[in-house]
Structure formats: C-alpha cells, structure tokens
Amino acid sequence: MLRGRAASRRAVGRGADDVTLRLGTRGSALALAQAGAVAQRLGAELVVIESEGDRIATPLAELGGAGVFAAALREALLAGEVDAVVHSYKDLPTAPLPGLSVAAVPKRADARDVLCASGGRELDALPAGARVGTGSPRRRAQLLRRRPDLEVVEVRGNVDTRLGRLADEDADRRLDAVVLAAAGLDRLGRLDAVTEWMSLTAWPTAPAQGALAVETRSGEEKKVAKLEHKPSRLAAEAERGVLARLEAGCAAPVGASAILEDGLLLLSARVYALDGSQHLTASHALYPEDAVRPAAELAERVAGELLAAGAAELAPLGGGRP
Numbered sequence: 001m002l003r004g005r006a007a008s009r010r011a012v013g014r015g016a017d018d019v020t021l022r023l024g025t026r027g028s029a030l031a032l033a034q035a036g037a038v039a040q041r042l043g044a045e046l047v048v049i050e051s052e053g054d055r056i057a058t059p060l061a062e063l064g065g066a067g068v069f070a071a072a073l074r075e076a077l078l079a080g081e082v083d084a085v086v087h088s089y090k091d092l093p094t095a096p097l098p099g100l101s102v103a104a105v106p107k108r109a110d111a112r113d114v115l116c117a118s119g120g121r122e123l124d125a126l127p128a129g130a131r132v133g134t135g136s137p138r139r140r141a142q143l144l145r146r147r148p149d150l151e152v153v154e155v156r157g158n159v160d161t162r163l164g165r166l167a168d169e170d171a172d173r174r175l176d177a178v179v180l181a182a183a184g185l186d187r188l189g190r191l192d193a194v195t196e197w198m199s200l201t202a203w204p205t206a207p208a209q210g211a212l213a214v215e216t217r218s219g220e221e222k223k224v225a226k227l228e229h230k231p232s233r234l235a236a237e238a239e240r241g242v243l244a245r246l247e248a249g250c251a252a253p254v255g256a257s258a259i260l261e262d263g264l265l266l267l268s269a270r271v272y273a274l275d276g277s278q279h280l281t282a283s284h285a286l287y288p289e290d291a292v293r294p295a296a297e298l299a300e301r302v303a304g305e306l307l308a309a310g311a312a313e314l315a316p317l318g319g320g321r322p
C-alpha cells in the first residue's frame, strides 16, 4: 500500500491496538525498493516523504552533506506522522538524534562498489583520459589511485540518471563509466550494467554501505525488532564508529569494511588523499563477547591508529559535516 504524507490514518481491521504500522521512506526508486521490502516483512504501510536532498541539484558536499536525505524522514517520525522510517544507513549522520533510535539493522546487502562502463570494460581497459562519474570524494580518490590519468566528473542524481550518462546523446555530458554501490543496483534490478566488482580489500566502501537503518522513536524499538540482524549491525556500527571517531562527514575520503567471521569482528579502514596519491590503512579485530561495546571499541582502535599516523593531515576529514 502506498500513499502520500497528508493522508489520514486508518486502522485496518484487528482492533484499535493493532493498527497497521506506518513506515516512512523517501520517494526515489531506490528508497521505494528497499523500504518496500522492509514494509512487506512488517506488514506495514509505506508513507512517502519528500526530502530536500531529492529536490536540490547542488553537489551533496556543498549542501552540508550528511543528513540532507535523512532530515525530512526524521521530522515526520518525531511529529508522529509515521511509526518508523527506513534510511540507507550510509546516508545517516553519525551523531545520534535525541528521541530517535536505530531500532533495527536488517541483514546487509553486498557492501561493494561496482564500475559500470560502456563497452563492457573494466577500469584498467578504459582509454587514457576517460571520463568517469562520481560525486563521492572517496570514489574519486580510489579511481585516481588506480588510474591517475582519468578525468573524474562530478555527478549527482539517482541511479538511473547516473547510468543514463553512459549513453547521453550530448557528447559533452557522456561518460565512459560511473561508480555505484552494488546494493543500489541490485535493489533496482540493474546489476546487468556492472562491468567490474571492486574488492573490499583494495577498495573499501562508505561506512555501512549496503545496510539499512530502521529508525523509531526511542522506547518504541520493539515495533520493528523482528528485522534485526545482529552481525549486520555490528559490522555497520564498527564502520560508522571510525567516521565518528575521525569526526568525519559523509563526504570525507574514507572507506571502511567490517565482517563477522567465525565469531571474530574484523574492521579495516582507509583514509585517502583527495588526489589518490597517498593513503593510510589500519585494521584490528576483536571477539564481540569480550567487549562491552564491541563496535565502538574496535572503531576506536582503528581510528586512533589512523589519526596517530596523520590521517587528519592527509585528508579533509570534516567535509560534509552537518
């Protein structure tokens, strides 16, 4: 069921206490796809909420980055217009918002980035000086690290818009390739466009990429508890903990990758110079049962090592902070 924000609430059968949950989402095709799957599992009703980030065409970094997409959803949640909201976890600012809680992290999708290039090419096969689109300083640095000759072009807009740039009729706008999150393409059924999968070791992605955050008002977490997937939360929180400890925003050139393997939580993070010429990497692991706050403690070790090695001098970490 889909309806606009202003529509009135209506109980569906089953008596007054068992009202259908209202689940808020942004209206992009990607947001609808991922929230639709969550709504189905909860038997919830989707409520589409328009956000500033969807209406404005300014580069994200200039908009103040983190939080632009999340703000309208959070407002609607705090105002009681919906019972829960679904975010791409990587788009959620690291600072907690009083009164709200990430009540569930569902099982995470593939965290990798992918290249979508015309002619079926991989990155190494693109012609010298090829034009590759991304709006992310991390992806720009990673592209230039492998191919310093590339012209990295700032792109924004939804996944279809970005893929469309590969076949743009206007030659000045046409790109040879774009870098995207595999999770987004998968949710939209567009994995056919992928020409190269970037390994997480060589190309760590945005903290919590591929994960969703289902937010409720504090104290109402039970409403969505059945969605929770603990290993996904641990990994996503460890990665986000690095950003928080680095005091970095979503536009910082930072990649992080955590996995839970044989009970061990492993976290690796990398900070890039904007031109990709240098980077710093740190990795640590711990057994979650040995720690009081495993994700935060692991992130602290990794981020502490990066800062001690000069991460704050290497890269503009504060870019895109709210």
Ligand SMILES: NCc1[nH]cc(CCC(=O)O)c1CC(=O)O
Binding pocket: 088, 089, 090, 091, 179, 180, 181, 182, 183, 184, 208, 209, 210, 211, 212
């Ligand atoms: N920054 C926008 C955004 N937020 C979440 C995804 C993809 C899905 C995900 O990572 O959960 C994307 C698109 C992209 O980076 O290609």
